[in-house]
Amino acid sequence: MTVFRTSARQIADIMDRHHIDRGTSRIAMDALGLPVITTAAKGARTLMAYDNLQRPTKIWARDAAADDTTLRQIMTYGDTAGLTDPELLNLRGQLYIHKDEAGQLTYTDYDFKGNLLNPPSLRCGRAGFYRQVITDNALTAYQKYVVNCDNFLSSHLSNTQNTTTNEYDALKRIRKAYYPENLN
Numbered sequence: 001m002t003v004f005r006t007s008a009r010q011i012a013d014i015m016d017r018h019h020i021d022r023g024t025s026r027i028a029m030d031a032l033g034l035p036v037i038t039t040a041a042k043g044a045r046t047l048m049a050y051d052n053l054q055r056p057t058k059i060w061a062r063d064a065a066a067d068d069t070t071l072r073q074i075m076t077y078g079d080t081a082g083l084t085d086p087e088l089l090n091l092r093g094q095l096y097i098h099k100d101e102a103g104q105l106t107y108t109d110y111d112f113k114g115n116l117l118n119p120p121s122l123r124c125g126r127a128g129f130y131r132q133v134i135t136d137n138a139l140t141a142y143q144k145y146v147v148n149c150d151n152f153l154s155s156h157l158s159n160t161q162n163t164t165t166n167e168y169d170a171l172k173r174i175r176k177a178y179y180p181e182n183l184n
Contacts, residue, residue: 013030013031013033015027022040022041023040023041024041025041026039032054042064043067044064045069046060047059047069056075058071058073059072063146070146070148070150072100072147073101074097075097077093089108089110090112094107094110099147101146
Protein backbone atom coordinates (compact mmCIF):
# COMPACT_ATOMS: atom_id res chain seq x y z
CA MET A 1 0.00 0.00 0.00
CA THR A 2 1.35 3.43 -0.95
CA VAL A 3 1.36 6.09 1.76
CA PHE A 4 1.54 8.98 -0.70
CA ARG A 5 1.76 9.57 -4.42
CA THR A 6 3.11 12.67 -6.15
CA SER A 7 2.20 13.73 -9.64
CA ALA A 8 3.37 16.80 -11.52
CA ARG A 9 1.97 18.63 -14.53
CA GLN A 10 4.84 20.15 -16.44
CA ILE A 11 2.74 22.61 -18.43
CA ALA A 12 1.01 24.34 -15.53
CA ASP A 13 3.74 23.86 -12.87
CA ILE A 14 1.26 22.27 -10.50
CA MET A 15 2.18 19.38 -8.26
CA ASP A 16 -0.44 17.17 -6.60
CA ARG A 17 0.33 14.99 -3.60
CA HIS A 18 -2.14 12.34 -2.55
CA HIS A 19 -1.57 11.15 1.04
CA ILE A 20 -3.38 8.30 2.72
CA ASP A 21 -4.13 10.35 5.87
CA ARG A 22 -4.06 14.00 4.79
CA GLY A 23 -5.84 13.70 1.46
CA THR A 24 -4.82 15.69 -1.61
CA SER A 25 -2.63 18.77 -1.45
CA ARG A 26 -1.60 20.92 -4.38
CA ILE A 27 1.32 23.28 -4.98
CA ALA A 28 1.33 25.83 -7.83
CA MET A 29 4.70 27.27 -8.76
CA ASP A 30 5.67 30.37 -10.70
CA ALA A 31 7.98 30.43 -13.72
CA LEU A 32 11.06 30.30 -11.45
CA GLY A 33 9.83 27.21 -9.61
CA LEU A 34 8.96 29.06 -6.39
CA PRO A 35 5.77 27.95 -4.62
CA VAL A 36 3.04 30.58 -5.02
CA ILE A 37 -0.13 28.78 -3.91
CA THR A 38 -0.52 25.70 -1.74
CA THR A 39 -3.83 24.07 -0.89
CA ALA A 40 -4.75 21.20 1.42
CA ALA A 41 -7.66 18.77 1.44
CA LYS A 42 -9.35 20.50 4.40
CA GLY A 43 -9.48 23.79 2.48
CA ALA A 44 -6.39 25.42 3.98
CA ARG A 45 -4.60 27.69 1.54
CA THR A 46 -1.30 29.57 1.53
CA LEU A 47 -0.33 32.35 -0.89
CA MET A 48 3.26 33.58 -1.12
CA ALA A 49 4.73 36.77 -2.59
CA TYR A 50 8.37 37.32 -3.54
CA ASP A 51 10.47 40.37 -4.33
CA ASN A 52 12.68 40.81 -7.43
CA LEU A 53 15.51 38.88 -5.72
CA GLN A 54 13.22 35.86 -5.20
CA ARG A 55 13.06 36.38 -1.42
CA PRO A 56 9.73 35.69 0.32
CA THR A 57 8.12 38.96 1.44
CA LYS A 58 4.50 38.16 2.38
CA ILE A 59 2.47 35.07 3.21
CA TRP A 60 -1.32 35.02 3.27
CA ALA A 61 -3.14 31.98 4.66
CA ARG A 62 -6.41 30.48 5.80
CA ASP A 63 -6.84 27.42 8.00
CA ALA A 64 -10.06 26.07 6.47
CA ALA A 65 -12.24 26.73 3.42
CA ALA A 66 -14.73 28.75 5.49
CA ASP A 67 -12.04 31.05 6.97
CA ASP A 68 -10.97 34.40 5.56
CA THR A 69 -7.53 34.64 3.98
CA THR A 70 -5.37 36.95 6.10
CA LEU A 71 -1.85 38.29 5.84
CA ARG A 72 0.05 36.06 8.29
CA GLN A 73 3.71 36.90 7.74
CA ILE A 74 5.74 39.87 6.54
CA MET A 75 9.47 39.62 5.89
CA THR A 76 11.40 42.87 5.59
CA TYR A 77 15.01 42.86 4.41
CA GLY A 78 17.71 45.31 5.41
CA ASP A 79 18.01 46.83 1.95
CA THR A 80 14.23 47.47 1.73
CA ALA A 81 13.58 48.56 5.33
CA GLY A 82 14.41 52.23 4.80
CA LEU A 83 17.51 52.10 7.01
CA THR A 84 19.98 54.93 6.53
CA ASP A 85 23.02 52.64 6.21
CA PRO A 86 22.22 48.91 6.02
CA GLU A 87 25.80 48.12 4.97
CA LEU A 88 27.12 49.22 8.39
CA LEU A 89 25.36 46.26 10.06
CA ASN A 90 25.74 43.98 7.03
CA LEU A 91 21.95 44.01 6.54
CA ARG A 92 21.97 44.40 2.77
CA GLY A 93 20.17 41.34 1.42
CA GLN A 94 19.60 39.92 4.91
CA LEU A 95 16.33 39.40 6.76
CA TYR A 96 15.78 42.33 9.14
CA ILE A 97 12.21 42.05 10.53
CA HIS A 98 9.96 39.00 10.39
CA LYS A 99 6.39 39.42 11.64
CA ASP A 100 4.48 36.17 12.11
CA GLU A 101 1.81 34.53 14.28
CA ALA A 102 4.08 34.46 17.33
CA GLY A 103 5.09 38.11 17.20
CA GLN A 104 8.05 39.89 15.67
CA LEU A 105 11.63 38.76 15.15
CA THR A 106 14.20 41.50 14.61
CA TYR A 107 17.65 40.61 13.28
CA THR A 108 19.94 43.48 14.14
CA ASP A 109 23.52 42.66 13.26
CA TYR A 110 25.25 40.26 10.84
CA ASP A 111 28.93 39.60 10.22
CA PHE A 112 30.43 39.85 6.73
CA LYS A 113 29.61 36.17 6.02
CA GLY A 114 25.90 36.55 6.82
CA ASN A 115 26.02 35.00 10.32
CA LEU A 116 24.10 36.74 13.08
CA LEU A 117 26.42 38.37 15.59
CA ASN A 118 26.13 37.41 19.22
CA PRO A 119 25.97 39.75 22.20
CA PRO A 120 28.02 41.47 23.26
CA SER A 121 28.62 42.55 19.69
CA LEU A 122 31.71 44.58 19.01
CA ARG A 123 29.53 47.15 17.26
CA CYS A 124 27.13 49.22 19.35
CA GLY A 125 26.48 46.43 21.88
CA ARG A 126 23.65 44.96 19.76
CA ALA A 127 22.30 41.46 20.11
CA GLY A 128 22.16 39.17 17.09
CA PHE A 129 18.37 38.99 17.14
CA TYR A 130 15.44 39.16 19.51
CA ARG A 131 11.76 38.21 19.52
CA GLN A 132 8.84 40.20 20.85
CA VAL A 133 5.89 37.89 21.48
CA ILE A 134 2.15 38.54 21.33
CA THR A 135 0.91 39.68 24.75
CA ASP A 136 -1.84 37.88 26.66
CA ASN A 137 -4.01 41.01 26.33
CA ALA A 138 -4.26 40.44 22.58
CA LEU A 139 -5.63 36.94 23.09
CA THR A 140 -9.25 36.25 23.89
CA ALA A 141 -10.55 33.28 25.83
CA TYR A 142 -11.87 30.34 23.80
CA GLN A 143 -10.93 31.91 20.50
CA LYS A 144 -8.03 31.09 18.23
CA TYR A 145 -5.73 34.05 17.70
CA VAL A 146 -5.22 34.56 13.98
CA VAL A 147 -2.80 37.31 13.15
CA ASN A 148 -3.67 39.70 10.36
CA CYS A 149 -0.65 41.82 9.52
CA ASP A 150 -2.84 44.22 7.50
CA ASN A 151 -4.21 45.62 10.77
CA PHE A 152 -1.53 44.40 13.19
CA LEU A 153 -1.18 46.57 16.29
CA SER A 154 2.29 47.06 17.74
CA SER A 155 0.61 47.31 21.17
CA HIS A 156 -0.01 43.56 20.88
CA LEU A 157 3.75 42.99 21.19
CA SER A 158 5.41 42.49 24.54
CA ASN A 159 8.00 45.08 25.60
CA THR A 160 10.38 42.26 26.55
CA GLN A 161 13.04 41.57 23.95
CA ASN A 162 13.79 37.84 24.22
CA THR A 163 17.35 37.57 22.93
CA THR A 164 18.62 34.31 21.47
CA THR A 165 22.28 33.94 20.54
CA ASN A 166 24.17 31.34 18.54
CA GLU A 167 27.80 30.31 18.27
CA TYR A 168 28.95 29.08 14.84
CA ASP A 169 31.83 26.96 13.66
CA ALA A 170 33.88 27.69 10.53
CA LEU A 171 31.27 26.00 8.30
CA LYS A 172 28.41 28.24 9.54
CA ARG A 173 26.87 25.43 11.61
CA ILE A 174 25.35 26.38 14.94
CA ARG A 175 27.45 24.81 17.70
CA LYS A 176 25.78 26.43 20.73
CA ALA A 177 22.46 28.21 21.14
CA TYR A 178 21.61 30.36 24.16
CA TYR A 179 17.92 30.93 24.72
CA PRO A 180 16.16 33.76 26.64
CA GLU A 181 16.40 33.91 30.41
CA ASN A 182 19.06 31.19 30.62
CA LEU A 183 16.72 28.44 29.37
CA ASN A 184 19.50 26.40 27.73
